[in-house]
Amino acid sequence: xxxxxxxxxxxxxxxxxxxxxxxxxxxxxxxMTDCIIFGTLFTVFAVMSHQFAGGPTxxxxxxxxxxxxxxxxxxxxxxxxxxxxxxxxxxxxxATLGWLFITFLLxxxxxxxxxxxxxxxxAHGAGPDRSAFLSSFFTLVGTHGLHVxxxxxxxxxxxxxxxxxxxxxxxxxxKLTCLSLFWHFLDVVWICVFTFVYLGSVL
Amino acid sequence: xxxxHTTTQxxxxxxxxxxxxxxxxxxxxLTVASFATVLSKAFSYWTALVVLSILAVVQIVVHLxxxxxxxxxxxxxxxxxxxxxxxxxVMIVVVGSLFVLWNTQSxxxxx
Numbered sequence: 001x002x003x004x005x006x007x008x009x010x011x012x013x014x015x016x017x018x019x020x021x022x023x024x025x026x027x028x029x030x031x032m033t034d035c036i037i038f039g040t041l042f043t044v045f046a047v048m049s050h051q052f053a054g055g056p057t058x059x060x061x062x063x064x065x066x067x068x069x070x071x072x073x074x075x076x077x078x079x080x081x082x083x084x085x086x087x088x089x090x091x092x093x094x095a096t097l098g099w100l101f102i103t104f105l106l107x108x109x110x111x112x113x114x115x116x117x118x119x120x121x122x123a124h125g126a127g128p129d130r131s132a133f134l135s136s137f138f139t140l141v142g143t144h145g146l147h148v149x150x151x152x153x154x155x156x157x158x159x160x161x162x163x164x165x166x167x168x169x170x171x172x173x174x175k176l177t178c179l180s181l182f183w184h185f186l187d188v189v190w191i192c193v194f195t196f197v198y199l200g201s202v203l
Numbered sequence: 204x205x206x207x208h209t210t211t212q213x214x215x216x217x218x219x220x221x222x223x224x225x226x227x228x229x230x231x232x233l234t235v236a237s238f239a240t241v242l243s244k245a246f247s248y249w250t251a252l253v254v255l256s257i258l259a260v261v262q263i264v265v266h267l268x269x270x271x272x273x274x275x276x277x278x279x280x281x282x283x284x285x286x287x288x289x290x291x292x293v294m295i296v297v298v299g300s301l302f303v304l305w306n307t308q309s310x311x312x313x314x
Contacts, residue, residue, distance in 0.1 A: 028282055032289040039293035043300045068238060075230055078270055082223040184270040188263055194234075195259040199241045203251050 027178040031185050034147075038189050041140040045197060051132035058133070058201025061126055063117070067198045070113050071190065077106035078187045085180050091168050096176075100159055103183070107152045114145045137197065144193055147186050154179055218272055226269025233262040 049058070080103045087095030118138070121127065128138035158172075158179060166172050218226075237258045240251055267273045273282060 025281060029285055032285050035289045036292055036296070039296050043297050046297070046301060047304050064238070064242070071234055075227065075234065078230075078266075079223050079227045082218055082270060083220070086218065086220060086223075181271060184266060187270070188266045191234075191259050191262050191266065195237055195255050199237060199255055200252065202241055203248055203255075 021174050021177075023174050024177050024181070027181060031181060034185070038140075038143070038192070041136075041143060042192060042196065045136040045140050048132040048136040049201065053131035053133075055131040055134065056124075056126050058137075058198070061121060061124075062198050062202055064198065064202060066113060066117055067194055070110055071194050073106050073110045073113070074187050074190050077103045077110070078184055080106065081180055081183050085176060088168050088173055088176050093162065093168060096168065097159060097162060100155060100162075104152060104155045104159070107148055107155070111145060111149055111152065114141070114148075118142070141193060141197065144186065144189055147182075147189075151179065151183055151186060154182070218269070222269050222272075226265055229265045229269070230262055233258050233265065237262075 080099050084096050084099035084103060087093075087099055121134075126134055128135045158176060161175070162168060162172060237255055240246060240254050240258070246254060273279060273286070275283065
């Protein structure tokens with residue numbers, strides 16, 4: 001069975017194989033609303049980015065080494081998820097699970113580094129209650145981290161479902177496609193985070 | 204270059220190993236360029252900010268094309284349309300807020 005047809009619902013057969021399922025498009029629309037959430041959070045950060053209230057500035061707080069590692073991890077996890085997706089489309093279960101597992105580990109290390117950074121900041125008295133700058137920083141970066149965490153939970157669920165009787169059926173491919181959009185979307189948001197939040201603050 | 208995966212038999216929404224690797228390499232180059240812009244301290248504040256913004260936009264496009272497989276084919280018309288509307292809305296929020304608040308700030312007090 002070619003994966004082209006597994007993708008489309010029966011109603012779409014006359015439109016030929018390459019039609020994306022409505023589920024995937026619906027998920028895309030959700031991502032667009034998420035885009036607007038992040039857009040507003042970035043705006044808040046931009047407005048508050050110089051309101052230090054006498055507290056520490058981003059230049060003093062941010063460790064770019066840490067950001068570099070986080071960026072590299074997310075970038076790697078993007079390509080490993082891509083390989084998982086290619087495996088799924090080729091109906092290769094072992095490859096899909098393997099790449100999913102690697103992506104999961106990369107995602108976990110990202111969240112670990114971020115939690116570490118946050119606890120470090122809070123321990124040094126630079127918690128979200130210190131200044132408007134830090135409030136908006138924690139809100140924005142924390143929201144992104146929360147999304148990554150949700151993606152990781154979703155990945156575990158997908159992993160178990162692939163092992164189960166669902167295998168790599170058309171519904172599963174649809175779910176994995178949604179998760180792939182979600183995961184790559186988070187990497188796009190991270191581009192803005194490391195550019196405007198971290199690098200912009202250190203300038 | 205964006206044709207590498209759009210012309211494959213698999214259909215427009217799937218990548219290939221080649222397209223993922225190309226996207227990955229481009230993303231790495233752009234990321235390194237961003238960090239280098241700041242760490243080299245070669246630019247003034249505003250120049251650096253403009254350079255960073257351009258690099259970020261280019262990298263976002265790279266991610267959209269090579270990882271999210273967006274393209275201009277008719278099958279993706281609604282994906283593109285919803286994306287365009289979203290970008291417009293985000294721009295109104297970002298640019299509008301910054302414009303208004305910048306003005307407020309400069310009228311209230313000199314910072």
